[in-house]
Amino acid sequence: MNYTLHQLTIFLKVAELKSITKASESLHLTQPAVSIQLKNFQDQFPIPLTEVVGRQLFITDFGLEIAAAAEKIINEVYAINYKTLAYKGQLSGRLKLSVVSTGKYVMPYFLADFMKQNPGVDLNMDVTNKTTVVESLELNEVDFALVSVLPKKLKIEKIELMQNQLYFVGSSHSTFKKGTSKKKLFENAPLIYREQGSATRNAMELFISKNKFSVRKKIELTSNEAVKQAVLSGLGCSIMPLIGIRNELKNEDLKIIPVKGLPISTSWNLIWLTSKKLSPAALAYLEFLNVEKERIIAQQFDWVQNFKS
Incomplete structure (x- = not known):
């Protein structure tokens, strides 16, 4: 066997994320580069390390044991590097x-x-x-x-x-009649949510529940950037953290829609x-x-x- 530290690192990341695409993003490598190194690593073993069922990648029992060994090896390499630096006073x-x-x-x-x-x-x-x-x-x-x-x-x-402040945000092209109540703002415009488990979503749902709004149409997206792009396109409105929309507000691509009770401050x-x-x-x-x-x-x-x- 002649596997490299680079191959061990790639396989460990694939085993952790169960996805070549996610592993390549995490390691800042191209997907083909990860796939080639993963194949070269797997070819050195007589027993499969991974298997694909449908479109989902799974790690075999043998692969999990190799991943555990790879993690120990990589940790030892880090330890050697750190001990060297410690002796140099860093x-x-x-x-x-x-x-x-x-x-x-x-x-x-x-x-x-x-x-x-x-x-x-x-x-x-x-x-x-x-x-x-x-x-x-x-x-x-x-x-x-x-x-x-x-x-x-x-x-x-x-x-x-x-501090983290959350505001009700819409596209600069969004139009609402003057004097529109906050109830109608939330009930008439499609609302764009983060996925379950997001703190931003929890804050948004708590605000809506507290004010007893009923949501006409709900759109769910899995990242703050995806929500921002959807709001920019005019797909709907959302409650978003101020910190993530500075440039869009400055360029007047997005606008904050004043709503009593907002911003939510955490x-x-x-x-x-x-x-x-x-x-x-x-x-x-x-x-x-x-x-x-x-x-x-x-x-x-x-x-x-x-x-x-």
């Missing part, structure tokens, strides 16, 4: 985060300077919906999670990063399990945030704090 390790999808507009700014100051630290950041984020934290798969709604069933510690919180034994890299990151958080907010998000619709 902070090293892996920082693993799971971030709710709207948090992708926020979290990179709270990471950029820390990563520049500590080149020996590797970053792994998964962007997904709230349910998956909380699951990854509960399973101890990550150091930190970024959420706007705190999980009630977990014992956690937190650092509040900044906060993005970086959370971790109380029982988690944080690595030196994770502890250093918390120290960085405590010192630099206010500066980052002032430099990068002053427009959010001072926004007036």
Whole structure:
């Protein structure tokens, strides 16, 4: 056998995501490149590692054992690299985060300077919906999670990063009669929702339920970007986080429709399990945030704090 570390990494990612397409996106490789390396890796074993049923890719029992071994090998390689850097006096390790999808507009700014100051630290950041984020934290798969709604069933510690505001948004071409009640706004326009498990969707449904609106037509999409594009096209309206639509508001492609009771205000919180034994890299990151958080907010998000619709 003559498999490479690169092939082990690719197979492990395919095994985790059960999708060549998702693995290629996560690894920032083309789909053909992942497929070729996966085939070259599988060809070295007499027993199949994967199987395709219908259009779904599954990992065989043997493949799961190989994936577990691959993870151990890759972790050992990381450990060698980190020990080398430690002997040179550099902070090293892996920082693993799971971030709710709207948090992708926020979290990179709270990471950029820390990563520049500590080149020996590797970053792994998964962007997904709230349910998956909380699951990854509960399973101890990550150091930190970024959420706007705190999980009630977990014992956690937190650092509040900044405010998150949700507004009712429509295309700049949307027209509503002057004086239209908020009840008719929600009942007459098709409403575009995030998928189940999204904190934005939960906030939207709570607002609608609290005001006893009935929704005439509901459209469900699986990412904040997809919702934004649908609203831009005039497909419907939605309640969206301000942080993700700055350019569209500036270019007047989208507009905020004033509704009493909005915006909904929450906060993005970086959370971790109380029982988690944080690595030196994770502890250093918390120290960085405590010192630099206010500066980052002032430099990068002053427009959010001072926004007036």
